[in-house]
Amino acid sequence: MKTAVVAVTDAGAAWGGLIARELPEASFFRPPPGQLPELTSLLFQEYGGIVFVSAVGIALRMIAPLIRSKHQDPAVVAMDDAGRVVVSLLSGHEGGANRLAFEVAAVTGAEPVVTTATEANKTLVLGIGCRRGVSPEEVETAIRAALADHGADPAEVRAAGTTERKRGEAGLREACRRLGIPLLFFPDWKIRRLRGGFRPSRAARRRLGLPGVSEPCALLGGRDARLLGPRRVLGPVTVALAREADPFPPEGITPPAGVTAPADLGPLPGPAAPTGFSPAAAFTLPTDSTLPSDLTSPANITSPPDFSPPSGLTFPPETVGEAAGAAPGTQSGGGQPSPGAPRGRLTVVGIGPGSSDYLAPRARRAIREAELVVGYHRYLSLLGGLLEGKETFSTGMRREEERAEKAVTAARDGKTVALVSSGDAGVYGLAGLALETLTDADLRDIDFQVVPGITAASSCAALLGAPLSNDFAVVSLSDLLTPRETIQDRVRAAAAADLVLVLYNPRSTRRRDLLEWTRDRLLEARGASVPVGLVRAAGRPEERAWVTTLGELPELYGEIDMSATVIVGNSRSRRKGPFIVTPRGYRGRLTSHPHSAYP
Numbered sequence: 001m002k003t004a005v006v007a008v009t010d011a012g013a014a015w016g017g018l019i020a021r022e023l024p025e026a027s028f029f030r031p032p033p034g035q036l037p038e039l040t041s042l043l044f045q046e047y048g049g050i051v052f053v054s055a056v057g058i059a060l061r062m063i064a065p066l067i068r069s070k071h072q073d074p075a076v077v078a079m080d081d082a083g084r085v086v087v088s089l090l091s092g093h094e095g096g097a098n099r100l101a102f103e104v105a106a107v108t109g110a111e112p113v114v115t116t117a118t119e120a121n122k123t124l125v126l127g128i129g130c131r132r133g134v135s136p137e138e139v140e141t142a143i144r145a146a147l148a149d150h151g152a153d154p155a156e157v158r159a160a161g162t163t164e165r166k167r168g169e170a171g172l173r174e175a176c177r178r179l180g181i182p183l184l185f186f187p188d189w190k191i192r193r194l195r196g197g198f199r200p201s202r203a204a205r206r207r208l209g210l211p212g213v214s215e216p217c218a219l220l221g222g223r224d225a226r227l228l229g230p231r232r233v234l235g236p237v238t239v240a241l242a243r244e245a246d247p248f249p250p251e252g253i254t255p256p257a258g259v260t261a262p263a264d265l266g267p268l269p270g271p272a273a274p275t276g277f278s279p280a281a282a283f284t285l286p287t288d289s290t291l292p293s294d295l296t297s298p299a300n301i302t303s304p305p306d307f308s309p310p311s312g313l314t315f316p317p318e319t320v321g322e323a324a325g326a327a328p329g330t331q332s333g334g335g336q337p338s339p340g341a342p343r344g345r346l347t348v349v350g351i352g353p354g355s356s357d358y359l360a361p362r363a364r365r366a367i368r369e370a371e372l373v374v375g376y377h378r379y380l381s382l383l384g385g386l387l388e389g390k391e392t393f394s395t396g397m398r399r400e401e402e403r404a405e406k407a408v409t410a411a412r413d414g415k416t417v418a419l420v421s422s423g424d425a426g427v428y429g430l431a432g433l434a435l436e437t438l439t440d441a442d443l444r445d446i447d448f449q450v451v452p453g454i455t456a457a458s459s460c461a462a463l464l465g466a467p468l469s470n471d472f473a474v475v476s477l478s479d480l481l482t483p484r485e486t487i488q489d490r491v492r493a494a495a496a497a498d499l500v501l502v503l504y505n506p507r508s509t510r511r512r513d514l515l516e517w518t519r520d521r522l523l524e525a526r527g528a529s530v531p532v533g534l535v536r537a538a539g540r541p542e543e544r545a546w547v548t549t550l551g552e553l554p555e556l557y558g559e560i561d562m563s564a565t566v567i568v569g570n571s572r573s574r575r576k577g578p579f580i581v582t583p584r585g586y587r588g589r590l591t592s593h594p595h596s597a598y599p
Helices: 010-022 036-046 056-066 097-108 136-148 170-179 188-193 202-208 214-220 361-369 377-381 400-412 431-437 440-445 456-464 484-496 513-526 553-559 586-592
Strands: 003-007 026-029 049-053 075-079 085-090 111-113 124-130 157-163 183-186 225-227 232-234 237-244 344-350 372-376 391-395 416-421 446-451 472-476 500-504 531-536 544-549 564-568 574-576 579-581
Touching: 003 010, 003 036, 010 026, 010 049, 010 097, 010 361, 036 049, 036 056, 049 056, 049 097, 056 075, 056 085, 075 097, 085 097, 097 111, 097 183, 124 136, 124 170, 124 214, 136 170, 136 232, 136 237, 157 170, 157 214, 170 183, 183 214, 188 214, 188 416, 214 225, 214 237, 344 361, 344 400, 344 431, 361 416, 361 446, 372 377, 372 400, 377 391, 377 416, 391 400, 400 416, 400 431, 400 440, 400 446, 431 446, 440 446, 456 500, 456 531, 456 544, 456 564, 472 484, 484 500, 484 513, 500 513, 513 553, 513 564, 531 553, 544 553
Parallel strands: 003 026, 003 049, 049 075, 085 111, 124 157, 157 183, 344 416, 344 446, 372 391, 372 416, 472 500
Antiparallel strands: 075 085, 124 237, 225 237, 232 237, 500 564, 531 544, 531 564, 574 579
16 A cells, blocks of 8 residues: 655654655655645545554544545544554545554554444454464464364454564565454563463473463453463464453443443444434545645655564474564573573663654664663653653662663563663663673573664764764763773874864863863864864753864853763864865765766
8 A cells, every 4th residue: 555654743753754664655754834734635645545643633634624435535544643552544444544553553563543343343363473484374374274273264353463573574474464464563571461361381481581472462462352262383383362352242231239220221222323414515626636846755765674583593393382483682692591581671772862853763662662761860851751651760870880780680580671871872871881781691581682872973963064974083081981091092093093073071060171181182183273063962952052163162161061062173174154064075086086986
């Protein structure tokens, strides 16, 4: 289905880009203020599906004047900016909005909300586990066999569920597509939190650190669902079947004790058609359906999905029970998890400079899926509603080891933990400390991964133009963990190499002279006219940026503290209006080497 994804806010744009990248034939649109009605009118004619990342009310107001018939209208769904629910709004069954809602849910982890009678009458839910590299035919055969055991067929299945680690299994996704069954992916913490109602799987516990895959995912895929029998293993695939409880059983509804119904109350009526209703007059649509160039984005976003199947693990052919998948996580320690141990997850998350605009969808997802979020108290305050309902642990400055130890200990206990760090967690962040804290045994028993974020160097450079277009060095002037003599040696080396220099932690209340010393060394090497950029609180409401020169930098010393970043150009850097540019060398290279290739 050719699908348009439309976002109206910055937070929605982050989700919109992710959805457009993951769905086939999808394009992303971010209309300028005031142009959403015009864009919607055009998309309504040109696209088979529209995903609004917005409030349902906004989507309804946009499509209301355009609605004609369920046989003609595109599929329309709406997902809130927080990625909690995705609602099928228009052309649910015939137009495919129900399926589209499930597809968006599979990408974002949102709860699909589908209200058509055709879906309401589907009460069967599948849970599927599989080995790596399974083929579509193997999955389809196993699904049909499991359904046949209960006299059912794929048309009766509302959805199938599996662990989110199977997002990269093309065979599983293709089999469900062929059978017309929406596929949902559940995070580990949801599977671990499920208590009772299924038979634990030793194979899943041994390989994934999960109590099971197929049976718990079948239960999670429905509301008040109950398994219809034990899971069925067929080659590399395991399938469990569950049925949702009937909310209106045939025997009727029994009123609570002490409540007397009126004597003339008959059976509960079914839905009645409204009276006195006449359809609105037909709407005349614009004949020119060409999308304005300023409303379009690339037709297809082809970046690889966030989730890739881990490699390097083989399964013994004699394995029985749950057909579990590949070893979870990205582990440098290797090996198998300890038998019977609860498998936790520790994700070190770079949250960027702090604004939700700069929080990557994968980072947002890691925080949403965490049971415990650990971080410096100021950084946690920047996450707002993402922490709603979650356990948190925060400390002040200089207690990084305490935070890392808390995160590792909770992961050892089987929890899903997000350890947050500003900027990129691997650049002066907590990724290194977390790895130092983890033992080799931990790396076998805990899923560990690092989610990148936008560095301070990147966010500050963007405000200053293009100062980092060529080689550069990053040096922190904080001497709390690095000896001052080492810092000075690195500054001298960068100055001698004519590297653009990014200075983190340039000045504190007790340490002022190291920035002055650094400026003096750079003056000797580059002269007073070299451009310098200064940024404070990049990506936050109090953000400020200046462009000056090395000679005039002392005039801004009062603005420089631990929240500031200083970028000093090299001998080729130039001021360009309010910006700095460090030439990459394209123009000179094209002149002297017209036939040579360059990156």
